[in-house]
Amino acid sequence: MVESKRDFVDSFDEVKLICEAKGGNLSSFEMLVKSYQKKIYYLAYRMTKDHDASDDIAQETFIKAYYSLQKFKEGYGFFPWIYRICMNLAINYLKRQKFTVSESEAFPQMEKKEAVGFDPLNILVGEERMGKIENAIEKLPPPFKAVFVLKVYEDLSYEEISKTLNISKGTVMSRLFRARERLIKELKEVI
Amino acid sequence: MKCEDFDRLFYLYYDKKLDEEKSKEIEAHLLECQRCAKELEALASVEKEAKDIKVQKPEDAYWESFSQRVRNKIILRKKKPFGSKIKSFFESLTTISPSKLKLAASLATLVLVFIIGKLYIDYRIAGLERMRYPAPSKVEIASPQVKEEEKKEITAEEQKVVPQKKIEAKKVTKPTAKVEELKPAKEAGTGLEKEIKEMSPASKEEKMADMMKASPEVTTQAPRVTAKTAMAPKETITAKPSEPFELYEVAEVTGHPPSKILIFADSTMKTIGYEIEGVGKISYISENDTLISPDSLRKIIEVWKNFIDKNPKDPWIDEGYQQVATDYLLLWKITKKKSEIENGIELIERYSKLTKTEPVKQFLKKTEKELKSLKKK
Numbered sequence: 001m002v003e004s005k006r007d008f009v010d011s012f013d014e015v016k017l018i019c020e021a022k023g024g025n026l027s028s029f030e031m032l033v034k035s036y037q038k039k040i041y042y043l044a045y046r047m048t049k050d051h052d053a054s055d056d057i058a059q060e061t062f063i064k065a066y067y068s069l070q071k072f073k074e075g076y077g078f079f080p081w082i083y084r085i086c087m088n089l090a091i092n093y094l095k096r097q098k099f100t101v102s103e104s105e106a107f108p109q110m111e112k113k114e115a116v117g118f119d120p121l122n123i124l125v126g127e128e129r130m131g132k133i134e135n136a137i138e139k140l141p142p143p144f145k146a147v148f149v150l151k152v153y154e155d156l157s158y159e160e161i162s163k164t165l166n167i168s169k170g171t172v173m174s175r176l177f178r179a180r181e182r183l184i185k186e187l188k189e190v191i
Numbered sequence: 192m193k194c195e196d197f198d199r200l201f202y203l204y205y206d207k208k209l210d211e212e213k214s215k216e217i218e219a220h221l222l223e224c225q226r227c228a229k230e231l232e233a234l235a236s237v238e239k240e241a242k243d244i245k246v247q248k249p250e251d252a253y254w255e256s257f258s259q260r261v262r263n264k265i266i267l268r269k270k271k272p273f274g275s276k277i278k279s280f281f282e283s284l285t286t287i288s289p290s291k292l293k294l295a296a297s298l299a300t301l302v303l304v305f306i307i308g309k310l311y312i313d314y315r316i317a318g319l320e321r322m323r324y325p326a327p328s329k330v331e332i333a334s335p336q337v338k339e340e341e342k343k344e345i346t347a348e349e350q351k352v353v354p355q356k357k358i359e360a361k362k363v364t365k366p367t368a369k370v371e372e373l374k375p376a377k378e379a380g381t382g383l384e385k386e387i388k389e390m391s392p393a394s395k396e397e398k399m400a401d402m403m404k405a406s407p408e409v410t411t412q413a414p415r416v417t418a419k420t421a422m423a424p425k426e427t428i429t430a431k432p433s434e435p436f437e438l439y440e441v442a443e444v445t446g447h448p449p450s451k452i453l454i455f456a457d458s459t460m461k462t463i464g465y466e467i468e469g470v471g472k473i474s475y476i477s478e479n480d481t482l483i484s485p486d487s488l489r490k491i492i493e494v495w496k497n498f499i500d501k502n503p504k505d506p507w508i509d510e511g512y513q514q515v516a517t518d519y520l521l522l523w524k525i526t527k528k529k530s531e532i533e534n535g536i537e538l539i540e541r542y543s544k545l546t547k548t549e550p551v552k553q554f555l556k557k558t559e560k561e562l563k564s565l566k567k568k
Contacts, residue, residue, distance in 0.1 A: 001398055012341075026265065026266070029258075029259045029262075029265075030261070030262050033258040033261050033262075034257075034258045037254065037257045037258060038254065041249070041257075042246060045246055045247070046246075049255070051247055051249065055249075058257070059257075059260060059261050062261045063261060063264055063265055063268065066261075066265050067268075068267075070438060081398060086319055095290075127269065129240070130240060130243070130244060131473050133240050133244065134241075137241060150240055151206075152238050152242060153241075158206075158208070173203075174203075176202065177202050180202055180234060180237075181265070183237050184233050184234060184237065185236060187233075188233075
């Protein structure tokens with residue numbers, strides 16, 4: 001089955017499954033879902049840091065893909081296609097989230113006190129540092145974050161990111177530049 | 192290499208996107224510059240630690256059921272009745288999302304800008320109109336009683352001839368007047384009319400000369416002609432009243448192709464003047480307008496003659512024929528010059544052959560006959 005990490009060219013099996021799914025065969029589509037479910041879920045998780053949101057986004061990605069299969073052209077890569085769907089959903093989710101206040105934002109002091117009470121000092125220092133990095137990544141604007149996640153966690157090349165997000169290579173480079181610049185600026189005290 | 196160049200290139204170096212030569216330059220700079228070395232180290236550290244951030248891994252059961260849940264949702268959506276799709280669409284409309292807020296705000300701004308723009312343009316146009324037609328004024332020499340009598344006469348006779356059906360009253364912003372505003376002018380006119388009536392012919396002339404002095408463009412008007420004046424600048428051959436007066440409602444010509452004449456009517460749809468393209472505005476003349484000066488009348492005749500010659504297919508040419516006939520009749524009444532009446536008879540005869548409108552033809556023949564009989568007398 002299709003398990004290679006960055007398979008931008010569909011394998012023979014995958015093309016066959018896609019053709020069958022296009023014809024309305026749900027079992028074939030289910031096979032495709034099984035192949036990519038983890039990648040899609042973790043991609044969504046890297047973006048949202050929330051299990052429920054990632055679950056929703058991952059499922060919605062496959063549902064959208066199924067209903068848009070007729071528009072998909074074989075040979076163009078199923079993997080970057082569903083990656084793109086997932087990233088768009090995740091970016092939209094994050095944009096919506098900007099207008100809601102998270103619990104940690106609403107009660108930052110309370111959370112901190114709880115953490116101090118339960119963790120030994122040495123673990124705390126490491127976790128605090130990690131937490132700050134995580135926070136800094138989370139604060140990135142969604143389009144910057146998307147490029148950063150695809151580059152750092154998915155290890156995609158500039159070209160692959162460009163295909164996945166449907167943006168130019170130059171835009172990929174500039175967004176990555178800005179994302180890294182922000183992170184370093186934000187984490188100056190920690191690193 | 193300078194630190195500025197390094198700042199610009201070190202991300203590409205880190206991603207191994209630089210060629211060998213540039214990479215060596217960067218490496219040489221890193222050996223020399225501690226600040227830049229630290230910066231590169233910071234980037235590497237951030238990305239390495241970011242990769243180490245623990246991800247909450249769902250249990251195996253979650254993965255086992257994932258594809259099944261997706262499948263179920265797909266089937267559920269397939270079966271979703273059309274009504275519920277519409278319902279969900281309207282629900283999505285009622286829920287406020289940032290994008291919807293942005294869209295709504297932009298639309299509201301657009302509408303607001305449009306309204307303000309429209310109001311501003313209207314305001315400017317109104318201002319220009321006021322500049323173009325400043326403080327109109329009029330000498331109303333008609334008494335209300337006389338007017339009423341005339342109305343009856345006209346409805347009985349002239350309306351048969353004038354193709355009133357072609358006039359569609361259309362209130363236009365151009366002339367700004369309302370009939371109510373006329374009342375004081377009418378009252379003033381009544382007094383003036385009495386004064387003139389009581390005068391001897393010589394005194395009448397003196398009075399008229401005084402009026403001309405007061406307003407150079409003033410010509411006397413019979414009651415029927417409710418002066419048009421301030422609307423027409425230099426080219427206007429018309430009475431120029433000296434008292435404030437605003438009246439016009441414009442009746443636009445409905446002929447096709449669009450006529451070169453605009454007909455002005457008062458609120459009772461009585462024609463009071465014309466605007467001829469390329470000429471200007473002239474008064475409507477009735478056979479009772481005996482107070483008009485012969486020169487003004489001759490000019491008006493010339494205007495109509497030119498219009499008729501130049502626009503033989505104009506839908507309102509009949510208006511011109513009738514006006515010329517009326518003007519000649521009036522000219523005879525005022526001047527009693529045979530030479531002029533002969534020209535008039537000849538012209539009216541020609542026009543009665545040209546017109547294709549039966550009532551107009553009859554009117555012209557009747558006038559021609561009248562002129563001929565007057566000539567004999």
